Amino acid sequence: MDLLTPDQHPGIALAADYAVRRVPWLAAVKHRWCGMADEDHAAVSRHYAHHVCLTDVICWAFAVKDLEPEHAAGICLHEYGHRLAGGDPGESDFEAEMKADRAVMEQLGIELQYRGLREIQWVDLALLR
Numbered sequence: 709m710d711l712l713t714p715d716q717h718p719g720i721a722l723a724a725d726y727a728v729r730r731v732p733w734l735a736a737v738k739h740r741w742c743g744m745a746d747e748d749h750a751a752v753s754r755h756y757a758h759h760v761c762l763t764d765v766i767c768w769a770f771a772v773k774d775l776e777p778e779h780a781a782g783i784c785l786h787e788y789g790h791r792l793a794g795g796d797p798g799e800s801d802f803e804a805e806m807k808a809d810r811a812v813m814e815q816l817g818i819e820l821q822y823r824g825l826r827e828i829q830w831v832d833l834a835l836l837r
Contacts, residue, residue: 712739712768719780719833720772726836727788730816734788742767754826757783759790775828781836782820782829785812792816 715721720739728735748755749769756772759765766787772780789808792815799807813819823830 712741717772717775717777717780719775719777719782720768720784722777722833722836723781723784723788723831726818727785727816731788731792734791737764737766737788737791739766739768741770745769746771754828756780756828757787759787764791778830778833779824779828781833782831785816785818785831786820786829788812788816 712720724739742758742761744761745756745758745767746769748758749771755769756775757766757768759767761767766784772783775783786808789810789812790804792811793804793807795804809820818831818835821830822828
């Protein structure tokens, strides 16, 4: 597993630090580069990360390095939201996505925005400091 350290992207670093300060057990969540995430991104350009490969791992497409910090931070918080929300095998993808954003709002105190041509998660970095 090729681990990604959050400090390799300023947006991920800020989001990870913020999330762990708010919910300390999230420190167990690791980040890594992932070939499957790269494939997902190649198929759907707004997909930069997922949480499906391993428990307590956020997998990132290498393309995240080109994202603005506000978008990378928003995506990171959204992926933490999936971990916070838990999973229900019967829920739809739409329900899981909404549940993750709701968990970010309720447990981390951040309302994610969706911005840009691809409507990617976005957060004001000042909220994370």
